[in-house]
Amino acid sequence: MNSSSRAKVFVHSDQKWEDICVGYVQIVHTDGATYIRGITEKQQKQCNNIVTHQHLNVNKEDWCINLKVNPEIIYEQQGDNIISWEETELKLQIAISFIDNKYSQEFWNQLQNSRRHFRYDDPESTYPIIPSQQNLEAVQLWISDNPELIIQKLTTDPNNTFLEALAKIFQDSETQQHLHTLEQLHYVIRNLIYLKNENVLKKLLSDKFYMTLFGIMEYHSENKGPQRVSYRNFLSEELKFHQITDLDHEIMEKIHFNYRLSYLKESVMAYYLYLEDPIYNQFNFYINSNNQSILESLLLNHQSQFEQYLLGFLDNLELNCKFINEFFLSFKQFLQIQSLNEAFVACIGKTDLLRALFSKTVEVQQQQLCFTTLQLTIMIGNSNSQYFQDFLKQNQQLFWKSMETLLFSNMTTLHSMIIDIIQYICQNQAILGQGIDWLMKCFDQKLNASAAASLQEIVQLICQQQKTFSKDLAVLSIHILNILKQQQKLAIKDKFMLMPALKHFKYLCTSSCSQIVKPFCESFIQITASGKIHGILEGQIRDIIKYIKNNATLSHYIVIEVKNLNLQDHPLYQKLVQQYSYVQIEDGSKSRMQMEDLKYYENDDSEEQAPQQQTVQVIREVYRLDFSKIVRQRNEDEEDEDEVKVRETKPKGIVFGDNCFKRIKTDDDDDEN
Structure with a gap:
């Protein structure tokens, strides 16, 4: 409650003025009309005639006055703090005496303004409500009830009267620390944003008003306490705008608008804006539309200037890497458009940027640089495969040396990008050989856990892509499985090294080339029986044993190895040994499986499945x-x-x-x- 609006209400009755009540009197705009409304502080005498048009959410007893402003009534200002008039329908003379002269004048101005512009639906009139500290609630309602009218007013007003009034209220309220008014302003701005009109958003995010908007948005109910975020501080002190080349004024406005709107969407409104919110999609539409225009201007209208920028890319490496990352984040989808893609690749080719970046990564393993290099490589590989193939042919040694350096570096966050690049290369038969040779060289080096995991994933992806399991793929698989033998010899097992080997062991057990794992079964069994395998590794091992059960040939071989190691009573293998200890032979009798009868059990898996199916059927018939x-x-x-x-x-x-x-x-x- 604004204390400056405190006043006494008088009614002229029986030829004298009577003090009716003391309350807080304001001009309120609601339901398409303007009211003189007062909330009771102290009731002196009852006068129900001056409380009309009862509001649904407020008790009538709480009001000391509630009268509709009538343009036909003559209101008079007496002295510095008294306003009087005659209600012709009620046949009453009413006077209001304010304790604050300044507020009395402001009240008088609002009253006169509302009398002049009382038609809210008249497009020729000026704003029906000029915001003030006293009528912000009515402004909110007016925006919600008349969205088309406020859009028309805001977008056609050259003087920005409405926004200027909001800026003035914000400046005064923040100086005086009127938190209630500041929160009301927040909801007024939210209502304007939810109009979802691009021209209104451009006004709000223009150079003149965007700081006011973000300042008002700081005063919401969730942004309080010691962790309160200052959006203005970030925009004015932490954020720096770097212009890489001269662009048209219209394009520069779109760049600024896009960033401010993105910041509004992703940071300022994130606490209540959900992904399915229609305004979220509307924001994305405006941003994407502007991004396409910006990219077209840069690549088609200012191509030579962009090429000049790329030639000096290494001069300010850290800043330019950030720019390229933002460039891809904003424009990646539009680089699928043929004209834009061709223009971008032409710029990269003329400046030989990709080669310059790979050369730099060999010299300096700086994460931002390496990330930018790999990101650019993936983008070009996906959008222009011919250029990428030509680049590999011309820079084969440099490219693979750089990839090897990155793989064995400590920058493990880049490994997923390396996997994507190698997978793409191995999909292309023309350059598959280069990828296989590089993998062979990598396995000749001492592997760390992250490199082993990446190499295993790459080899598995290649195996899945190829229709036939070639000799090279078998050799690569053996390199991975050799990790099992290496870890078996260690007293303390490295679970991060074991994981890729176990994953590949499991993959091969389910493939048509499961015989590759046989030389490594002994190491696998000894590792699993060591008693030092827990957590995710234990789950991986149980999965492998489950897949082994579905492969009769491999199961027989595992049982033989288990018995050779005298581990038939181990909990992991006890059931498997019992299941495959007896087998049916030609004469119809049962015989204990002998270790030397291995060749007998080298049968096709499909031949072993029929008896299992019959057993299941028998069980069902027995139990009915x-x-x-x-x-x-x-x-x-x-x-x-x-x-x-x-x-x-x-x-x-x-x-x-x-x-x-x-x-x-x-x-x-x-x-x-």
């Missing part, structure tokens, strides 16, 4: 399962944790009725355990 219920039956041939369950005809995983929302393990869940 009722498919309308969930049946749980322990099968001693499975692991202790496994259970035989039957799928229900109802939706999988949910029991309806008395046990609603109870989660049930299904057959698929068993496969995951």
